[in-house]
Amino acid sequence: MSVNQAAGVTGLRQRLSLLGIAGVVALLGLSVAGITMGAEKVFVISWVAFAAMAVGAWLGGRTAETNPSRLVWGYGLASGAMITSAAMFLLPQAMGLGQTAGSPRLGGIGVAAGIAIGYSAHTISHRLTHVDVSFDVTTLEITAHALSAGLIIGLVYASMPGLGLLLGLAIVSHKGPAGYAAARRLSRADKSATALLLPAAGVGITAIPMALLPVPQVPAINAVVFGFAAGIFLHVAMDFLPKCEAGSEIDEVVQLQEGAHHLLDELRTHAVASTIVGVLAVVAAWGLL
Known part of the structure; x- marks a missing residue:
């Protein structure tokens, strides 16, 4: 093998994530099961x-710079759809x-527990961003979120097969903008976006086995679960609601462009509009299906 061929193989391995492929x-x-x-x-x-x-990560990995409007609309549509679906x-x-x-x-007890645990897990996991670790924290956080979301989706559909x-589709709608934003962060850190294949598969890795497990039909337990x-x-x-405030992810992207203050004000309107469209899309789909 020539030096150029060896370098090409090494570069390919660096660009591909073994965990993502796994x-x-x-x-x-x-899926077969x-x-x-x-x-x-x-x-x-x-x-x-x-x-x-995967598509969001692919777009984020190929884009030279983050598009703030695309990010706002992705977050707004997804968050509006998720809020409406849960409600x-x-x-x-x-x-x-x-x-x-x-x-x-x-x-109500289940709702309170879900919000409290979700907030606690998110807040505590953020501390990892300030710790010098060998693995990519962004990928780890998204993977943990995907695996936990899959567990809940699988449990919900196992408890209520008629849903x-x-x-489920509205709940996972945020995966697109999440993949895009994560890929942009990885690209800025000169890391491979193929690592995001693991969290992309994470929902199914836990949801499918959970959906196949027998769930006791006890109303009290199912009430808390739902x-x-x-x-x-x-x-x-x-x-995921698009936050167009100082210090937010969107603000960091906007600061890289001309007329940042005016653009941020404009994006606030887009944030509201995209969220409302996300809400209406789920309501319309429910009415039509």
């Missing part, structure tokens, strides 16, 4: 989540199951 292989294997054992809905949701993050499909289910079990407050695809899922996803959705 994640895709795991998702493929679990999911289809065989009747978890078609979770299978579809898992691959939509994978495709959304329309998970909260009523949690309260209804709680009512069946004797008190709708059981669902439609709309809930409330917890609603709380977690509401926290994630609120975290």
Whole structure:
């Protein structure tokens, strides 16, 4: 092998993430089991989540600079869709199951627990960004989030197989903008965006096995489960609301361009509009399906 060929192979290995490839292989294997054992809905949701993050990461990796308008609209659409989905499909289910079990407050307990745990996990994990570690913290955070989201999605669909695809698809809609933003951060750090294949596959890696497990049909437990899922996803959705304030991710991107202050003011309007469109899109889809 020539020196140039050896350098090419080394460069390819550096550009490819073995963990990312392993994640895709795991998702493929679990997908076969999911289809065989009747978890078609979770299978579809898992691959939509994978495709959304993979495409977002691909776009982010190929772009020379981050487009703030694209980022705002991606975050706004996703957060609006997630908030509406949690409010329309998970909260009523949690309260209804709680009512069946004797008190709708059981669902409320789950919501409170989901928001509190989601916030706590997010806040504590942020401390890793200030620690000198050998692995990429951005990829680790997104992977942990994807795996936990998959667990909840799988549990929800295992508990209530009659749920439609709309809930799951709206929940994973944020994977696209998340992949785009993460790929931009990795590119600025001169790291390979293929590492994001692992969190892209993460939803399916945990959702499919969880959906195949037997879940006891106990209204009190299911009320807390659905409330917890609603709380977690509401926290994630609120975290994804496009923040056009000083020190925010969008502000950091805008500061690299001319007329930063005027552009940031303009993006606030886009942030509101995109979130409203995300809300209306889910309502419209629910009305049509």
